[in-house]
Amino acid sequence: MERPSRQLLLSELRIRNTAYDVSLSRSLLTWKRRVSSPVYHPFRPSVCHSVSVSEIISVREEEEESSSRQRDDGSWKKIKEREGKDCRQAFTVLYVERSRQHRWRCAEVTFMCPDEALCQRWVSIIREQLNAIASRPKRLLVYINPYGGKRQGKHIYEQKVAPLFAQAGISTHVIVTEYANYARDHLKTEAELKTFDGVVCVGGDGMFSEIIHGLIWRTQIDGGVDPNCPEESLLPCSLRIGIIPAGSTDCICFATVGTNDPVTSALHIIVGDSQPMDVCSVHHNNTFLRYSVSLLGYGFYGDVLTDSERKRWMGPARYDLSGVKMFLTHHYYEGTVSYLPARGIVGTPRDAARCRSGCVVCQHNGQLLSEKAERYKVDEASDNESDGEWRTIRGKFLAINAASMSCACPRSPKGLSPAAHLADGTTDLILVRKCSRFNFLRHLLRHTSKDDQFDLTFVEVHRVRRFRFTPRHCQSDSDLELDLQEHGKRQIFSQICRDHPACSCAPAYSSWNCDGEILTHTAIDVRVHCQLIKLFARGIEEPTVFEDLTNPCAI
Numbered sequence: 413m414e415r416p417s418r419q420l421l422l423s424e425l426r427i428r429n430t431a432y433d434v435s436l437s438r439s440l441l442t443w444k445r446r447v448s449s450p451v452y453h454p455f456r457p458s459v460c461h462s463v464s465v466s467e468i469i470s471v472r473e474e475e476e477e478s479s480s481r482q483r484d485d486g487s488w489k490k491i492k493e494r495e496g497k498d499c500r501q502a503f504t505v506l507y508v509e510r511s512r513q514h515r516w517r518c519a520e521v522t523f524m525c526p527d528e529a530l531c532q533r534w535v536s537i538i539r540e541q542l543n544a545i546a547s548r549p550k551r552l553l554v555y556i557n558p559y560g561g562k563r564q565g566k567h568i569y570e571q572k573v574a575p576l577f578a579q580a581g582i583s584t585h586v587i588v589t590e591y592a593n594y595a596r597d598h599l600k601t602e603a604e605l606k607t608f609d610g611v612v613c614v615g616g617d618g619m620f621s622e623i624i625h626g627l628i629w630r631t632q633i634d635g636g637v638d639p640n641c642p643e644e645s646l647l648p649c650s651l652r653i654g655i656i657p658a659g660s661t662d663c664i665c666f667a668t669v670g671t672n673d674p675v676t677s678a679l680h681i682i683v684g685d686s687q688p689m690d691v692c693s694v695h696h697n698n699t700f701l702r703y704s705v706s707l708l709g710y711g712f713y714g715d716v717l718t719d720s721e722r723k724r725w726m727g728p729a730r731y732d733l734s735g736v737k738m739f740l741t742h743h744y745y746e747g748t749v750s751y752l753p754a755r756g757i758v759g760t761p762r763d764a765a766r767c768r769s770g771c772v773v774c775q776h777n778g779q780l781l782s783e784k785a786e787r788y789k790v791d792e793a794s795d796n797e798s799d800g801e802w803r804t805i806r807g808k809f810l811a812i813n814a815a816s817m818s819c820a821c822p823r824s825p826k827g828l829s830p831a832a833h834l835a836d837g838t839t840d841l842i843l844v845r846k847c848s849r850f851n852f853l854r855h856l857l858r859h860t861s862k863d864d865q866f867d868l869t870f871v872e873v874h875r876v877r878r879f880r881f882t883p884r885h886c887q888s889d890s891d892l893e894l895d896l897q898e899h900g901k902r903q904i905f906s907q908i909c910r911d912h913p914a915c916s917c918a919p920a921y922s923s924w925n926c927d928g929e930i931l932t933h934t935a936i937d938v939r940v941h942c943q944l945i946k947l948f949a950r951g952i953e954e955p956t957v958f959e960d961l962t963n964p965c966a967i
């Protein structure tokens with residue numbers, strides 16, 4: 413067990429009119445009500461509170477006029493208690509308070525001191541402790557998509573996030589995007605990245621994708637790495653990314669924080685959290701196509717996205733409608749999947765354990781893969797992943813999915829691959845072979861039930877580091893071009909068949925759904941880059957983690 417750290421301060425202070433023993437160590441701020449009588453009182457409410465120093469947002473001395481000061485925004489402030497006290501002898505600590513369903517709130521407590529000197533001592537020592545936390549950002553580059561989700565991005569940032577950043581002493585450079593890919597291109601070329609400690613994206617998954625594309629690309633170009641070459645090991649990005657959810661789905665935020673709440677995300681940024689994340693690079697014939705962090709789906713999920721894009725006017729309901737339509741049309745696609753299994757790592761896609769805050773699987777595998785990468789650098793001749801390890805599967809598939817994270821969301825609480833990890837250097841390749849509609853429905857329904865969605869004869873899952881897919885008739889790029897020219901006629905018929913489910917003819921190609929974007933090529937080469945980016949997040953916390961922390965007096 414960790415030894416309690418040395419006490420820096422211990423004073424008798426008052427909260428409202430009650431005396432407390434208040435102590436500060438390097439790790440904890442604790443306030444404990446003074447008990448006048450040592451006799452145990454079973455009905456006395458809890459009298460001890462503790463806050464981890466790493467979760468203190470800021471401290472401020474109360475000014476004389478503060479009791480009459482107008483508050484700009486009181487929505488997130490919890491304790492109103494300053495009226496009628498001598499403010500020169502009081503200081504207020506703002507800290508993270510955990511609420512239901514992984515939400516965080518900003519709470520505050522005001523301590524009255526017997527004299528001004530003691531008050532200043534408390535303030536300066538707490539500030540020293542906060543300044544010593546090197547992981548906290550001081551200057552952030554913020555991109556706001558004013559058109560994401562319900563077009564509330566700007567409002568959410570100004571009302572809920574900017575006041576918190578100001579309280580925490582974080583300075584910002586805010587850019588409201590003017591068109592799609594504005595943030596990506598700005599990051600790629602113009603942004604003075606060296607002057608910032610992180611990039612914040614206010615928007616949804618599409619906006620987050622823009623940010624990672626800009627940041628990863630820029631990092632490679634600055635570091636002399638060719639992003640078009642699928643064999644290159646990409647350089648990790650040094651700037652962390654914060655996501656303020658303001659889109660329609662916000663899956664990445666949900667997967668890394670556990671909730672889609674702007675205040676919670678802002679607080680994770682302020683306390684300087686860091687969650688590494690794997691990124692898949694997708695190439696076609698040595699040309700870079702896209703990066704992916706969540707789902708790459710061919711067949712069912714590709715078709716649902718393609719169909720739903722034609723129904724954008726319907727809003728989010730279009731996904732349900734396209735899902736039903738694509739389930740009924742029941743197309744399968746022929747092709748070849750080759751993959752490089754992840755070896756020597758811990759964890760499998762069938763594990764009961766989930767990737768959570770401080771995940772040991774991610775830590776272990778991340779360490780292992782970075783050591784391997786170092787060895788490869790020394791002996792480049794051994795950097796040949798193709799040495800006899802590749803496995804190949806040919807067949808007819810209803811769906812080919814690669815889940816680099818569980819892809820859990822309110823719609824699918826377990827996600828496509830419940831045991832997938834955020835940062836273990838792998839992706840879970842799920843192959844759903846041609847089967848009856850009834851069986852496919854059984855598989856889909858298991859995403860929402862307790863049953864194992866992979867425990868079906870027509871479903872297989874592999875944890876992989878790299879995979880390739882070649883559709884039938886598309887063995888090479890030139891074959892693809894030829895196919896498209898020569899079989900243009902058949903493509904037209906395929907489209908007709910798509911629109912006539914009674915026809916049993918399956919179209920030759922589906923499309924890849926890459927984190928919600930349609931890819932232009934079907935033959936792809938996908939490589940996982942372990943922990944390429946870092947987010948201002950800590951993964952989803954298990955309830956026990958914070959139950960203990962909020963009640964450290966019980967330890």
Ligand SMILES: Nc1ncnc2c1ncn2[C@@H]1O[C@H](COP(=O)(O)OP(=O)(O)OP(=O)(O)O)[C@@H](O)[C@H]1O
Binds near residue numbers: 592593616658661662
């Ligand atoms: N100023 C802008 N005008 C038009 N489009 C923009 C602008 N800024 C960003 N975009 C684009 O808008 C698209 C959607 O944005 P965003 O992801 O923020 O919201 P969403 O699609 O509603 O949410 P989600 O992706 O979570 O479903 C992104 O692909 C992004 O490239």
